[in-house]
Every structure is written in C-alpha cells, then in structure tokens.
Amino acid sequence: MTSINLRQGLSVLQPGKDLMIGLMPPAALAVEDAPDYLRHVLSAFSRPVPEAEALATVTAHSDLGVEEAGRLLSELRCAGVLTTHWVDREERYSRHRLYFGVAGFEGDPMAVIRNSTVGLIGTGGIGSNVAMMLAAAGVGRLVVADADVVETxxxxxxxxxxxxxxxxxxxxxxxxxxxxxxxxxRVDVVNDVFDGPDFAVRHFADCDLVILSADTPQDVHRWLNEASVRTGVPYTCAGYLDTMGIVGPLVVPGRTACLECHFADTGLASFNGGDLETTDFTDYNQAYQAPSYGPLNAMVSAAAVNDTLRFLLGLPARSLGTKLLLDSIEYGVQTEEYERNAACGSCGTGGAGGTGLREEALSGAV
Structure with a gap:
C-alpha cells in the first residue's frame, strides 16, 4: 500500500511568520505569511500516511475543505515536499538516499547505483580516491586498471x-x-598497462561509465575516446595541471562531442602545424616532476564521483560535454564547452561512431 510522507531530508522551521522548508536553495522554499495550519499538516506527514488517508489527515489538521485539501496535497507533492519514499534512517545508505531525494531524484537511488558498473583507468591520487567514494556509495561493480605499485x-x-x-x-x-x-x-582488477583502444574495449565494454585518471602515455585520452565510440560506453576524465583540477568532459557517444570533435574544432589535431601524435613534447626541464597535492586530488575526485553518480541516476551532470577547471587556490570554476562536430571522422555520421551505439548509453544523459 502506497504511503505519503514529508521528505525526511527537508527541515521545516518557522522563524516568524514565514515557513522555511529546507535550508538552502535550490531544494529549499519559503512560504511567506504561512497559514498556521501548514506546519501542523506537514508535521502530521512526518510519518508515512496511507495514501487513502492523506486527505483526511490534511482536513484533520486544518480548516480546509476536501477540495482545498486535495489541492494543497497536489502542490506539496509537485514541489517535492511530500514523497512516497520513506527512508529507514538505520539503513546503510540512508544518508545518501536522503541526499538524492533532496537533489531531485524520485525513487530508490540504490536500485540504480548497486546495479551499476564503473571502470577506472588509473588508481593513483584521483583513481584510488574515486574508487573509495564509489565503493562507499555502493556502486555494485568496479573494474580497475593500473600497472603501478604503491610507493611511499x-x-x-x-x-x-x-x-x-x-x-x-x-x-x-x-x-x-x-x-x-x-x-x-565487486572489484575486478586489471594489473596491466593501458596500451591502446583495444585494451579499453576488452576490459571496459560492459561498463556504464569509465573514468580516466591516468596521464601516461600521452595518447590515453585518444585511445579511450576511440574505444568509447566503438562500444558506446560513456567516459569522463579527471586530473590536474599545476594547481588546477580538471573534471570532464563527460562524453556520451551519439549525444555529446567526442575528443576528436574538439580537436577538429580547435585545431589541436595539427598542433603547431604538425600532427598531434607525432609532435615532439620533450620537456627540457630534466628535473621536472609533476606536483601533486592531496586536497586538490580530493577536490577533483569528489567532483568526478558526484557527476558520475548523477549521470548514473539520470540527474543533470555539469560536466556533460564540458570540461571543468577547478582552482584549488581561489575556488573558482572555469568551463570549456565541447561542441559536437557532425563531420567528425570519429563519431560523426561519416565516422566509426555512426553505428553500434548502445541504447542504454544515453540513459544517464540529460
């Protein structure tokens, strides 16, 4: 039997005449000069109320007639204040269930998350933290690839x-x-080097999303992009340059721009007049070592996991088709939109991505 209850992740406060439902936008809303009965009605739904008794519950705690009570119920449900999903606060994932309810997901998020498979290429400062958060969130299966050993x-x-x-x-x-x-x-491990698109096709073709945090060799992004176009499996990137974190773009074949679209649009495919794959990227600082910083890694990992879970749940993901640059010093965010190129030789109508797209690959794209 279906029941209705006040969404448990929303506080209800009345500091004066206004009723505050929730604490912060966009989830929160304020009812100015709220009628006295409204707080009593909402309080009555602090426990599950059988749907058949909902109207009677409203009328019992207000002076509204049946028609007005029905209209109030409808408005509260449309606003997301009332829901049909009750969360057991002692259940392992209860706090995440409450969060996703406030964030706009209507239903059981764990039914999606625990049946999802996420691939990770690279298990270093970002990949290992991503794995920890995805596992804590209850993602059912992780496929992780890396050939390195842990160092001090x-x-x-x-x-x-x-x-x-x-x-x-x-x-x-x-x-x-x-x-x-x-x-x-479940964790499936691949203790091997990512050495080309066939590697990604072989190990990640049944994933719902792949997260790339490896930075070597230099072609890893193009290899994963090719594999994504061939299999229809979405992917995203997470990394950093100096003090800036990078999240995205989240690429969904057939829906967003792919990496080759971006190269064609920006001229990166002919970097400095030469072919990107043959351009000499020799670093003349022979003592160079890329800096890496725990808090920056954590920022990037958290943002990547947030968009991964949102994508899996079909919620808007800010990095969809967009690269996010996170400033670890000023906390600003810059964005770079990737525009789809219909003539792209990789994913365009004339390229390899014109056929074979998995239907379910679009399920999380919004």
Missing amino acids: TNLTRQFLYTEGDVGTPKVEALARRVAERNTEV
Whole structure:
C-alpha cells in the first residue's frame, strides 16, 4: 500500500511568520505569511500516511475543505515536499538516499547505483580516491586498471593505501581496501598497462561509465575516446595541471562531442602545424616532476564521483560535454564547452561512431 510522507531530508522551521522548508536553495522554499495550519499538516506527514488517508489527515489538521485539501496535497507533492519514499534512517545508505531525494531524484537511488558498473583507468591520487567514494556509495561493480605499485610518495594523497601496502600492486591493494569498506562491491582488477583502444574495449565494454585518471602515455585520452565510440560506453576524465583540477568532459557517444570533435574544432589535431601524435613534447626541464597535492586530488575526485553518480541516476551532470577547471587556490570554476562536430571522422555520421551505439548509453544523459 502506497504511503505519503514529508521528505525526511527537508527541515521545516518557522522563524516568524514565514515557513522555511529546507535550508538552502535550490531544494529549499519559503512560504511567506504561512497559514498556521501548514506546519501542523506537514508535521502530521512526518510519518508515512496511507495514501487513502492523506486527505483526511490534511482536513484533520486544518480548516480546509476536501477540495482545498486535495489541492494543497497536489502542490506539496509537485514541489517535492511530500514523497512516497520513506527512508529507514538505520539503513546503510540512508544518508545518501536522503541526499538524492533532496537533489531531485524520485525513487530508490540504490536500485540504480548497486546495479551499476564503473571502470577506472588509473588508481593513483584521483583513481584510488574515486574508487573509495564509489565503493562507499555502493556502486555494485568496479573494474580497475593500473600497472603501478604503491610507493611511499603516494601516501600524501592516495588515502586508500597505507604504509603496509608499499610495494604492492595498486589494483590489488585497492581491491583489498574496498573489500574492508564494503563487501557488497565487486572489484575486478586489471594489473596491466593501458596500451591502446583495444585494451579499453576488452576490459571496459560492459561498463556504464569509465573514468580516466591516468596521464601516461600521452595518447590515453585518444585511445579511450576511440574505444568509447566503438562500444558506446560513456567516459569522463579527471586530473590536474599545476594547481588546477580538471573534471570532464563527460562524453556520451551519439549525444555529446567526442575528443576528436574538439580537436577538429580547435585545431589541436595539427598542433603547431604538425600532427598531434607525432609532435615532439620533450620537456627540457630534466628535473621536472609533476606536483601533486592531496586536497586538490580530493577536490577533483569528489567532483568526478558526484557527476558520475548523477549521470548514473539520470540527474543533470555539469560536466556533460564540458570540461571543468577547478582552482584549488581561489575556488573558482572555469568551463570549456565541447561542441559536437557532425563531420567528425570519429563519431560523426561519416565516422566509426555512426553505428553500434548502445541504447542504454544515453540513459544517464540529460
């Protein structure tokens, strides 16, 4: 039997004459000069009320007639204040259920999340933190690929690993740590080097989304883009340059621009007049070591996981077709939109992506 209740993630306060439902926009709303009965009606729905008794509950706590009570019920449900989903506060994922309810997801988010498979290429400062958050969120299956071992220099930012993991293959340490955190999550490990698009097709073709956080070799982005177009599997990128974090673009074949669309539009395919794949990127600083910073890694990882979960749930994902640049010093966000190119040789109507798109690949695109 269906019941109706006040959405548990929304507080109801009355500081004066106005009734505040929720604490912050966009979820919150204010009812100016709220009638006295409204807080009593909402309080009555703090527990599940059988749908057949909802009208009677409103009339019992107000001076409204049946027609007016029905209109109020309809308005409260349309505004997302009342819902048919009751959350057991003692259940493992209850706080996430409450969050997604306030964020606009109507239904059981865990029914989607626990049946999702996410691929991770790279399990370093971003990939390992992404894995930890996805596992904590209850994503049913992770496919993780990396050929590195844990080093002491990793421990400043790769929070999943411990000193006891030093010298252990990262994917093995990750699988063990995830199992300690959540036994409901299956982890498939690929202790091998990402060496081309066929690698991604072979290991990630059944994923709902792939997250790329590896930065070498230099062609990893183009390899994953090609594999994505071939299989229809969406992917996103997460990384950093100096003090700036990078999230996205989230690429959905057949819906958004792919990487080759962007290269064609910006002229990057002929970098400095040469072919991108043959251009010499020699760094003349022979002592160069890319800086990496734990808080920046955490910022990027959190943003990537947030958009991953939103995408899986069909909620708007800000990085869809867009690269986000996160400033770790000023906390500003810059965006770079990727425009789809119908003539793209990779995903356009004349390219490899013109056929074979998985229907379900668009399920999370909004």
